[in-house]
Amino acid sequence: MHRNMRVIIAGGGPVGLIVALVLARNEVPVTVLEAEPGLTHDLRAGTFHPPTLELLAPLGITAPMLESGIRVPRWQWRDRTAGLIVEWDLGLIAGDTPYPYRLHLEQHRLTPIVLSMLRALPHAEVRFGTRFDGFREHADGIRVEATGTHGPEAIDGTWLVGADGGRSSVRKAAGIEFEGFTWPERFSVISTTCDLARYGYADNAYVADPDQWVAVFRMPDAGPPGLWRMTSPVAEAASESDVLSEGYAQDLLARFLGGGGPFAVTHKSIYSVHQRVARAFRRGRVLLAGDAAHVNNPLGGFGLNSGIHDAVNLGEKLARVMRGEAGADLLDLYERQRRTANLEYVQEISIRNKQNLEVRDPAEKARRAAQLRAVAADARAARDYLLNSSMINSIRRANAIA
Ligand SMILES: Cc1cc2nc3c(=O)[nH]c(=O)nc-3n(C[C@H](O)[C@H](O)[C@H](O)COP(=O)(O)OP(=O)(O)OC[C@H]3O[C@@H](n4cnc5c(N)ncnc54)[C@H](O)[C@@H]3O)c2cc1C
Numbered sequence: 001m002h003r004n005m006r007v008i009i010a011g012g013g014p015v016g017l018i019v020a021l022v023l024a025r026n027e028v029p030v031t032v033l034e035a036e037p038g039l040t041h042d043l044r045a046g047t048f049h050p051p052t053l054e055l056l057a058p059l060g061i062t063a064p065m066l067e068s069g070i071r072v073p074r075w076q077w078r079d080r081t082a083g084l085i086v087e088w089d090l091g092l093i094a095g096d097t098p099y100p101y102r103l104h105l106e107q108h109r110l111t112p113i114v115l116s117m118l119r120a121l122p123h124a125e126v127r128f129g130t131r132f133d134g135f136r137e138h139a140d141g142i143r144v145e146a147t148g149t150h151g152p153e154a155i156d157g158t159w160l161v162g163a164d165g166g167r168s169s170v171r172k173a174a175g176i177e178f179e180g181f182t183w184p185e186r187f188s189v190i191s192t193t194c195d196l197a198r199y200g201y202a203d204n205a206y207v208a209d210p211d212q213w214v215a216v217f218r219m220p221d222a223g224p225p226g227l228w229r230m231t232s233p234v235a236e237a238a239s240e241s242d243v244l245s246e247g248y249a250q251d252l253l254a255r256f257l258g259g260g261g262p263f264a265v266t267h268k269s270i271y272s273v274h275q276r277v278a279r280a281f282r283r284g285r286v287l288l289a290g291d292a293a294h295v296n297n298p299l300g301g302f303g304l305n306s307g308i309h310d311a312v313n314l315g316e317k318l319a320r321v322m323r324g325e326a327g328a329d330l331l332d333l334y335e336r337q338r339r340t341a342n343l344e345y346v347q348e349i350s351i352r353n354k355q356n357l358e359v360r361d362p363a364e365k366a367r368r369a370a371q372l373r374a375v376a377a378d379a380r381a382a383r384d385y386l387l388n389s390s391m392i393n394s395i396r397r398a399n400a401i402a
Helices: 014-025 050-059 060-068 107-119 169-173 248-255 305-323 330-357 362-377 379-389 392-399
Strands: 006-012 030-034 071-072 074-079 083-089 101-105 124-128 131-138 143-147 151-157 161-162 178-182 184-190 202-210 214-219 226-234 265-271 274-278 287-288
Touching: 006 014, 006 143, 006 151, 006 226, 014 030, 014 305, 030 151, 050 305, 050 392, 060 107, 071 214, 074 362, 083 362, 083 379, 101 214, 107 124, 131 169, 143 161, 161 169, 161 305, 169 287, 169 392, 184 248, 202 330, 226 248, 226 265, 226 305, 248 265, 248 287, 248 392, 274 330, 305 330, 305 392, 330 392, 362 379, 379 392
Parallel strands: 006 030, 006 161, 030 124, 074 202, 161 287
Antiparallel strands: 071 101, 074 083, 131 143, 143 151, 178 274, 184 226, 184 265, 202 214, 214 226
8 A cells, every 4th residue: 555545534423433444453543623622522322232232243232232232122102191002022033133132331431442452553643632624635635734733734545435424615615515404302311320121111212292202222331230321202392401300301201200309310411413414425535324314213223224334335345446346436335325225214213203103193002003013013024124123134235335
């Protein structure tokens, strides 16, 4: 490889770090620019699906994740008034994956694992406190302008990967449209130490309600028994300070659990939710991955998983191009595979999941509950359902595109 050849990655979140790891393991020089002074620790994604664990296993990441994560082989679909509708058992897809469960692990526990692996590889460099500002493309490469701890600098590379999140500066600098929409309501996240298993909840449950559905996840936190995280929609008119108040969290928990309290609340946050996909994942020497390329609501836990699917797909293809084993058109295949999987599975199913949770008409609600129960009662139909909800079909669809 020519000594000036290098991949520059904007964004040291999970997706940027995993692209870097795949490249560095293939002896491709890579520089990650991360604007923050260190890894970010805010509470975000926390569900890992079977194909993600399969993709991360050869990189050595899955084993340490399994040590600290919670395995969730069963998850529930519930109704706020009718109670349990269906409990899904991922044992039905044990023939399709070596990991027939969801793994709950905070996103900020994944990134230190990947960073420590990168630190041990000679071809990888991670620069914290360095913000991507812009780029200029020329015939044989790309010049990135950044602002680091010592002021503005220019970094030369061969390819630029934008893994810099939903507000991606790389995507904007490349002039790539982010097509889709933003939901009018925001989502709130509340964590409690109150043990929801005592109320009959599995470690992952979705509770339908036309006014305030709830998605429930038990997260590992600092160790057993962990924390229960609840995501729910916020009325458009509600102010951010009201939603983040202790009273709001207590009311939500009391309503949800049928009274009682006060409950121990350890975390509250609120965020806007979008369904958007970049019009292109590649433009010239610029490639997009993860939230920079697509965002979706968290119902189904597809956001970070699909970003990791991008990261491994892109890292492997870019490594082949950098090593001269394939032409640059291989990167167009990355776009075809990953953009299609996002549009057809991640966007469609996450939107449908949200709509199913908020059905108002009682007759329609009963019809959908009966339909779900019928699917769950038929092993073949249930397996098909789980292949979709576990993202196995989305990976199969992407891999079938040539
Ligand atoms: C508030 C919030 C809550 C979420 N909750 C859930 C959830 O419950 N379930 C779920 O599945 N998903 C959730 N997600 C989505 C999930 O967190 C993302 O899919 C995941 O973080 C994507 O990883 P990424 O590496 O692509 O982007 P990010 O994790 O956003 O990482 C991007 C990185 O780029 C850096 N960066 C940004 N701009 C620049 C720049 N100009 N130069 C250098 N670095 C830059 C940022 O500092 C950041 O470290 C949530 C997202 C948010 C924002």
